[in-house]
Amino acid sequence: MDWLNDVVAPLNQALFELNGHAVTWAELLGFVSGGLCVWLTMRASVLNFPVGIVNCALFLVLFMSARLWAGAGLQIVFIVLGAIGWWQWRRGQVADVPVRTASPLLLAGCLAAVVVGTAGLTVLLRAADDVSPFWDALTTALALAAQWLLNTRRIATWYFWIAADCIYVPLYASQGLYLTAVIYVLFLGLCLNGLRLWRSSAAGTNATPSTVAA
Template sequence: MAVADVLGGVVAPLNERLFYLGQDAVTWAELLGFATGAVCVGLCVRASVWNFPVGIANNLFFLVLFWSARLYADASLQVVYLVLAAYGWMVWLRGGERRSRRRMGHASRSSLCVLLALLVPVTWGLTVLLTRAHDSAPFWDALTTALSLAAQWLLNAKQIENWYFWIAADVVYIPLYFSKGLDLTGIVYVLFLALCLVGWRSWRRELASPMTRAVTA
């Protein structure tokens, strides 16, 4: 039996329709993804380490939702996020000096240049792969995947530049999800975009505080 058939058998009962928003069905996965996603981004804004366990729950709900919508890169990205979230959780708790809590800081210029340089080949490679897998939006799915991975990497390191990558990804995600009939998810990503802007301002104020020692990787 194909992997897609096995996953489909698991995903279907977890994605039952609850009600209709306009012409489109809202499912358990989308509703719970909405709730946990909003809480997770809110915790990131506050630089709370609890964003990681809530984010893991969000990954599971979105895995179900995106696989159902044939957004395979976004679905697969949730599995990667599970691993990155576990790693980030550990870094925030034990990644500072003498295994203390990680302090907020800036990414180095070289780190940012590497991440930006990787966006092109990663997006291209995923686009080719997803086209062959009959993904419903291969290029946009690949681009947002590349941006989100870069953002998560910087978030794990507790570096303020993560917000730039999240904002760029959300600008693409919003029209993508509305075009796929995932209206509730599109709405929550509008909220995510607003929270990202709030988070960037909040982290910038925190870094400007004389009580904060910025750590540059």
């Protein structure tokens, strides 16, 4: 796997220090691509998927170096789900489906999956010497539920993203990933605005987010 190490080595190169902790190319580029991805998602643009895949690849490198194993593994899942969502939106399977609410049964299923997923992942992460097993597990479970809801344009996706972001900010700050913590403050603000736009869209007001097929 020497070739893989050669590929990711430049991304782990420190650019500058922030409060005594090095900021790498992976973290800086993750900041830029992540902000762009959430803005595109807020606009219901299909371009959120390819940009999101790039963002996940950068965070995969970053979280592996920080020993946040669930967060790193989550990026692989996001890449797969992002590719599926991109294919669905491009083929029109979802692109022509309006933004809508989730049924109580779907929400209950997502919440149950978060509880079960958090419990199971916490046990695994403790065995893997994760630096913050419970919080890493909880945010991973919340993000997976959010991504599932996003792929089918459910407004509830934003509630799950908001909950995850509220935990991500102190989690990453506690590990010295200050720029990444700032990224998630930005994500939180964009998610709140995305919730407002999607709720307006579902209500049929003039704030309907545009759908861009690229």
